[in-house]
Amino acid sequence: MSAGEITRISGPVIYAQGLADAGLYDVVKVGKAGLIGEIIKLKGDLATIQIYEDNTMMRVGEPVECLHRPLSVALGPGLIGSIYDGIQRPLPVLKGLSGAFLAPGLAGEPLDTRKKWHFVPSLKEGEPIAPGTLFGTIQETDSIQHRMVFDASVPASTAATVAPEGDYAISATLVKSGEGKEYTAVSYWPVRTPRTFKEKQVTREPLVTGLRVIDVLFPIAKGGSAAVPGGFGTGKTMTQHAIAKWCDADIIVYIGCGERGNEMTEVLTEFPTLIDPRTGRSLMERTILIANTSNMPVAAREVSIYTGITIAEYYRDMGYHVAVMADSTSRWAEALRELSGRLEEMPAEEGFPAYLPTRLAEFYERAGMVTTLEDRKGSVTIIGAVSPPGGDFSEPVTQHTKRFIRCFWALDRDLANARHYPAISWNDSYSEYTEDLIAHWDAIDPSWDTLRSKTMEILKKERRLADIVRLVGPDALPDEQRLILLTAEMIKNGFLQQSSFDKVDMYCVPPKQTLLLACILTFHELAENAIKNGSPLLKISSLPIREKIIRLKSSLENEKVQEGQAVIQEIRAAFAQLGTTAQGAVSA
Amino acid sequence: MRGLEYHGILRADGPIVIAEHRENVGFSELVRVRDRSGEYRLGRVVDISEQAIAVQLFSENTGISIDESWIEYLEKPLTFRVGDGIVGRIFNGLGEPIDGYPPIISSDLRDTNGRPINPSARVYPRDFIQTGISAIDGMNTLIRGQKLPIFSGNGLPHNRLAAQIVRQAKVLSGESQFAIVFAGMGIKYDVARFFIDSFEKSGVLSRVVMFLSLADSPSIERLVTPRTALTAAEYLAYEKNMHVLVVMTDMTNYCEALREVSAARNEVPSRKGYPGYLYSDLASLYERAGKIEGCEGSITQLPILSMPNDDISHPIPDLTGYITEGQIVLERDLSQRGIYPPIAGLPSLSRLMKDGIGEGMTREDHRDLAAQLFSAYAYVRSVRDLAAIIGEEELSDRDKIFLGFGDHFEREFLAQGEFENRSIEQTLDLGWKMLSILPESELVRIPPRLIEKYLPRAAEPEAKE
Known part of the structure; x- marks a missing residue:
């Protein structure tokens, strides 16, 4: 361990001398308080260090100790259900140490060292060890089996001893190699290095979120990456929370990066009370929280994103589908900017450092569906919130993020103002995964693609008509075109808009999603025919079935989707009664 | 060293003074x-190297000379002396009493920077505060432990509104x-005087702690004022178990001071010359609101900021909105039409509202009613745009009904007297009365069950429940 001393202090950035043998991105303990920091620049034996904690009253001349290892996370059983700060310190443990307020210089074991886990070995003595070898399993929660696989840093060898089945603490040696290396249930991995896998796969499986506007109009694939940009108050966090609650991933890593403390508390209080519809267990049993709120030190905000994604990759490597919510990547980019400013680097756009796009690319590229070292299939999906200043999407973080994601869910101020949530704009959003996912949706409902494109077509037409209406008023339009406006209104109220407070509507299964659309589009098609046959629009719009369709989203329970078919019959009956020969039917 | 003065400085540049390095x-x-002249000024060390120390002064720098200056290092960060005696007192931004009464007697010194609340020690705020103002209670509910700023503009009645909230706020x-x-x-x-008078009239002056850094005080002192105030608030809330309402005005002046210091330090500016860390800096103030475990008290923040040129996308309101749990936006157009409080219906928002209202807290219909009012009022706005082009006569019958709803909503629901204190039931019933203007089939955001129960029927227009 080499020791140096502080020569300059400038906010969270300090300079230290005497660390010639230190490496870039090594962890250091700074000052008498032993604050955690990271070396970000080396010049001769002068090191530039960013500190992850508050350094008030730190003095020039205080010691700096280099730990000669990069910032790493501890990976092992017990991660699930935890809440950590940006450098994986367990917040509930810190609460025990310093009370409700965080003091600098605290340390806590990220994983519970006393808890005993039931270990089942899957390796016999004398068998070979290599990266990708499974050596045992631990049932971490009722739904998550923790598979302990040797990671890429483990040298090939043979197992000299393997612990028998039984209950062990995480510090207990489970496997001993021929060379005498000991392995416990815990391994360490540097956060800035992506974890190794065999190969990336093309992803054709959707991540079903239960949010209709996403699943049908702008779907995301497992292993994909998406950005949710929106000005303040447009519902970025609400959207992220909704996805974290209902998406069909096995594990959720929620990174609160530079956001509000109360939002993390909300997750902490709400998730344990919610039931995962797929496993029947509490949602907290699949969730890991990284909380680095906006008032916590800025350097730890920069690293929190990496801490989160590394934990996600760890579970991916066991063959799970993990979804990472990063809220918000803009705060992370701003942390980069702040540190870059302290380093007196030459700024590029709007003061952001020139390496911003590189960092964003590296981060989003850690998403993907992969074949793990153990030859299983696992994925990491990244959904990153972006908070553009003034809600202006032309700013650097949004623009650069767009280059590295394939799903763009733009949040719209006008929709949010009308309390239309999720406020995902159907005009500005896009998804490049749609084509890849058709095959998968065909198995659920073959009409998915048709319904989808018809809906988009109507919304597009409506947008054009809305421009005309803005100039001449709706009365000037012929009935066929006013029907488009009427149907678009139904799509918005009865399909796109989804209430996260309504017990039935908060989560929508795929068959119900297509059914709702089928109802609306059947109505549309029959109405079109009716108009052709001379029925006035006013009569059609006042059909009571119209209101029933709009309310169907909250009256039809997910488990009773079949009953919805009756509604389509009702629609047909209603139009038949209208006294017209309505024969057209939607392709469903 | 404490008690030891070092003679001379190296450089004086705006609020920044550079002195020789000391151990x-x-x-x-x-x-x-x-x-x-023997006058003392306080400052804070902002950068230390082996050769020099940079000090940022909290007061103005006239008269600082290279040779004839003496620096004393006080071996502590800026602190505020807390104790039972602070309630009812007036301090300057640095926490020194300016009301002519003796200093606070206490040995309890608190670092004004405070410490971040451990997110896992927070208690999620859920207690509804009734302000008696329909636009807030009904549409943008204030919750105990929330930080809800008022976005205003010059000449708008934000001070009157803040005073009314302070006067009427109560928990059910x-x-x-x-x-x-x-x-x-x-x-x-005058503004400070207005608040003092208003507190006095409503009989709460003895419960107020004031920190005043007026327009004629050095601008740098404003950087410390909110921190000192929040230190006092934290003491009262978390140690004396009080429910503290913090009014901070005007945050725009605070941010300007921050920009001034940043420029003096030659930092790389980000938007409009404000430093890149404006977000983190504001967060270190706003995030000091909340409730913590094992403690009765709470801190509710009501910061007031004037939007330069009424521009909500200006960095100050923009970054504030990203940190705070919603915002109350005042609208010049409403104000000019004589509507008080001129709270803009659409851009205003309370993020904590969703968990503090409903059955058992306010009333079961609150959430759906508010959603429907927002949605209908948003449509009114688009109809008005249309009417401006094609004229009101050309509007469809449906749009005309909405137009009528919009006028009633603004004149009866949003508008109220400065001393009118409406109960939450009154507010909600008024909301239903507004909705009764619209055809029932338009109320798609409200479940039929609630419409049945609360919507006043034409036959009995004043019916309640």
Whole structure:
């Protein structure tokens, strides 16, 4: 361990001398308080260090100790259900140490060292060890089996001893190699290095979120990456929370990066009370929280994103589908900017450092569906919130993020103002995964693609008509075109808009999603025919079935989707009664 | 060293003073500078190297000379002396009493920077505060422990609104001890006077702690004022178990001071010359609101900021909106039409509202009613745009009904008297009365069950429940 001393202090950035043998991105303990920091620049034996904690009253001349290892996370059983700060310190443990307020210089074991886990070995003595070898399993929660696989840093060898089945603490040696290396249930991995896998796969499986506007109009694939940009108050966090609650991933890593403390508390209080519809267990049993709120030190905000994604990759490597919510990547980019400013680097756009796009690319590229070292299939999906200043999407973080994601869910101020949530704009959003996912949706409902494109077509037409209406008023339009406006209104109220407070509507299964659309589009098609046959629009719009369709989203329970078919019959009956020969039917 | 003055400085540049390096000076340490006339100024260490120390002064720098200046390092960060005696007192931005009464007697010194609340120690705020103002209670509910700023503009009645909230705010479930912390940054004397008078009239002056850094005080002092005030608030809330309402005005002046210092330090500016860390800096203030485990008290923040040129996308309101839990936006157009309080219906928002209302807290219909009012009012706005082009006569019958709804909504629901205190039931019933203007089939955001129960029927227009 080499020791140096502080020569300059400038906010969270300090300079230290005497660390010639230190490496870039090594962890250091700074000052008498032993604050955690990271070396970000080396010049001769002068090191530039960013500190992850508050350094008030730190003095020039205080010691700096280099730990000669990069910032790493501890990976092992017990991660699930935890809440950590940006450098994986367990917040509930810190609460025990310093009370409700965080003091600098605290340390806590990220994983519970006393808890005993039931270990089942899957390796016999004398068998070979290599990266990708499974050596045992631990049932971490009722739904998550923790598979302990040797990671890429483990040298090939043979197992000299393997612990028998039984209950062990995480510090207990489970496997001993021929060379005498000991392995416990815990391994360490540097956060800035992506974890190794065999190969990336093309992803054709959707991540079903239960949010209709996403699943049908702008779907995301497992292993994909998406950005949710929106000005303040447009519902970025609400959207992220909704996805974290209902998406069909096995594990959720929620990174609160530079956001509000109360939002993390909300997750902490709400998730344990919610039931995962797929496993029947509490949602907290699949969730890991990284909380680095906006008032916590800025350097730890920069690293929190990496801490989160590394934990996600760890579970991916066991063959799970993990979804990472990063809220918000803009705060992370701003942390980069702040540190870059302290380093007196030459700024590029709007003061952001020139390496911003590189960092964003590296981060989003850690998403993907992969074949793990153990030859299983696992994925990491990244959904990153972006908070553009003034809600202006032309700013650097949004623009650069767009280059590295394939799903763009733009949040719209006008929709949010009308309390239309999720406020995902159907005009500005896009998804490049749609084509890849058709095959998968065909198995659920073959009409998915048709319904989808018809809906988009109507919304597009409506947008054009809305421009005309803005100039001449709706009365000037012929009935066929006013029907488009009427149907678009139904799509918005009865399909796109989804209430996260309504017990039935908060989560929508795929068959119900297509059914709702089928109802609306059947109505549309029959109405079109009716108009052709001379029925006035006013009569059609006042059909009571119209209101029933709009309310169907909250009256039809997910488990009773079949009953919805009756509604389509009702629609047909209603139009038949209208006294017209309505024969057209939607392709469903 | 404490009690030891070092003679001379190297450079004086705006609020930044550079002095020769001394042993044992800590980052962020409090510094006292004495000038040739014997006057003392406080400052803070912002950068230390082996050769020099940079000090940022909290007061103006006239008269600082290279040779005839003495610096004393006080071996502590800027602190505020807390104790029972602070309630009812008036302090300057640095926490020194300016009301002519003796200093606070206490040995309890608190670092004004505070410490971040451990997110896992927070208690999620859920207690509804009734302000008696329909636009807030009904549409943008204030919750105990929330930070809800008022986005205003010059000449809009934000001070009257803030005073009305302070006067009327009460929690439905039981009474408890409360205090008001007022931080005035760069405001005029009249504004401070207005608040003092208003507190006095409503009989709460003895429960107010005031921190005043008026427009004629040095601008740098504004950087410390809110921190000192919040330190007092934290003491009262978390140690004395009081419910503290913090009014901070005007945050725009605070941010300007921050920009001034940043420019003096030659930092790389980000938007409009504000430093890149404006977000983190504001967060370090706003995030000091909340409730914590094992503690009765709470801190509710009501910061007031004037949007330069009424521009909500200006960095100050923009970054504030990203940190705070919603915003109350005042609208010039409404104000000019004589509507008080001119709270803009659509851009205003309370993020904590969703968990503090509903059955058992306000009333079961609150959430759906508010959603429907928002949605209908948003449509009114688009109809008005249309009417401006094609004329009201050309509108469809449906749109005309909405137009009528919009006018009633603004004149009867949003508007109310400055001393009118509406109960939440009154507010909600008024909301239903507004909705009864619309055809029932338009109320798609409300479940039929609630419509059945609460919507006043034409036959009995004043019916309630």
